[in-house]
Amino acid sequence: MLKIENLHVAYGGIQALRGVSLEVPDGKIVTLIGANGAGKSTTLRTITGLVRAQSGSIQWNGEELLGKSIDRIISSGIAMSPEGRRVFPDMTVLENLKIGAYLRKDKAGIEKDVKWVYELFPRLEERSWQLAGTLSGGEQQMLAVGRALMSRPKLMMLDEPSLGLAPLVVQDIFSIIGEINRQGVTILLIEQNANMALKIAGLAYVLETGNITLSGTGAELLANEKVKEAYLGKRKD
């Protein structure tokens, strides 16, 4: 279980997170929704160690993550698929996947997981020797998710997997995220597409200008008037 308490993060003088507290229970899909600049990506980047926190604590199965180096955080079972996919364009699909398993040393296990990712995303297997830069947006997103899975994470964090994709492709991606979760990977999902995200979420948080303002199960928030107004596009009367 991932437990964040009173997390403060600032970029220079600008306060991005002002005391965020949230929990990601094992085996669930947790989403974090919010407008641009609310601090969603900052939360994820702080968990992976890409950004330093001012104060607060991030406990991962009882272990403090703040102040640890990125490679140690990732080898403790947390993986991130960054915003905007960021696959390595001049490397093949297979090489991209192998980079995802960079911190692992068991060759047989890596081979097995490449097969597992190819089972989840058969499209990637067809394109195994293709350069990642030549894939379509949806395929690149699949690759980004697959690459994150290659470190065999217990918790996978996805930063806006629906960014810039056609609605049908988004549905595909979300159904695979559900499938990955059923296979035992806890998922922390960040989304602008609040409708889709809340539908598959077991637990959801609303982040506004660096504070958690609402939380509840996905269904609860879907029914919440405030959420409907702000994120789901309900007309004000």
Added chain:
Amino acid sequence: MIQQRSKKGAVTAVIACAVLLAAVILLENISLLLPAGSVPNVLKPTSQLFAVLKKGAVYSLAAVSMNLLNGFTGLFSLGQAGFMLLGAYTYAILSVPVADRAAVYYLYGGSAVNFSFQDMFGTIFGTEGVGGAVSLGLGVAVAMVLAGCVAAVFAYFIGLPVLRLKSDYLAIATLGFAEIIKAVFQWQALGPVTNGANMIKNFPTFSSFNITGADGTVILRLSTFFPFLVSMICIAAICLLINSTYGRAFKAIREDETAAEAMGINLAKHKMLSFCTSAFFAGVSGAMFAMFVTNAQAKVYTTTMTYEILLIVVIGGIGSISGSVMATFLYVACSEWWLRFLDNVTVINGVQLPFLRAGFRMVVFSVVIMIVVLFFRRGIMGDKELPDLFKKRARKEGTGK
């Protein structure tokens, strides 16, 4: 299946290298086999051909080591000549026989370093016959490895502050380092070690590897074979590094630093590894360059030299090892040999041809380079390797049937 393919590829590569080495030996010894009068000018040991081959072998290692840094890790560094200088001086200082030191360092009343690997191995294995060959080979090899190590150690200490910089800023900082190193090595106060601005000479060179008979005549020429052998071993080592998981991490850093970091790749560690490895091989190629020009002198290792190597890397294709090697030989042959006739004043039927005079060669050469850069935007090879071309052709033939 993938592993099988790579094994087959490795075997092919080793065979190709062996064939190339054999061809080099044959080429340089052909003049000994043919009757004296019938040797064509090109194949005579003094021919430009062998100078080009030797310099090409030396430069190809320098170019590949630069490509490892600029092409594969995406660190734009211009310190290559500085690292080559370090390698050249380390090799030279540790290889001049003690007996010759007084003559070489006469301005400073002898050398401060009264040690030579040549003498050390000479006292163990002897200096004549087979023992002499062993002590020469070992002495040169150990000095060359040390030359690489000194360059790598310097790279480590320079890398600590400098590798935090990116792109152009890194280039400027490394360029500055190369200039500083050059100035320091010419400093009078270091004269007893570096011989100041004068050249260090009298160390074993490429022609020391020719096997001579008792009367001094050459029995077997190995002076071109030796740089080829060393370059091949070093380039093979770089290839192995690039194809390992480290190489994959280097490429990931080149493509997207943030994403690479998010995959758990330690940026500082891998950049440093690439920087030091590149410096090591630049040091070795610097040692070979000193052997090629038969002296070590700081004023030779200018920024122009770095640019020459950078040009080779760009022409060959950034991120292609075989491209760098091919471009090196084309570049060296073009600048040193094929365009020579343009420098000679030529008179045909009493009319002097216009433009042909000393220096015109470089004008034409610049135009050739501009044309190459215009029509091969990504270099001769892009980021492909030589075997990739054959693979594609094989696949096309396969679909044709």
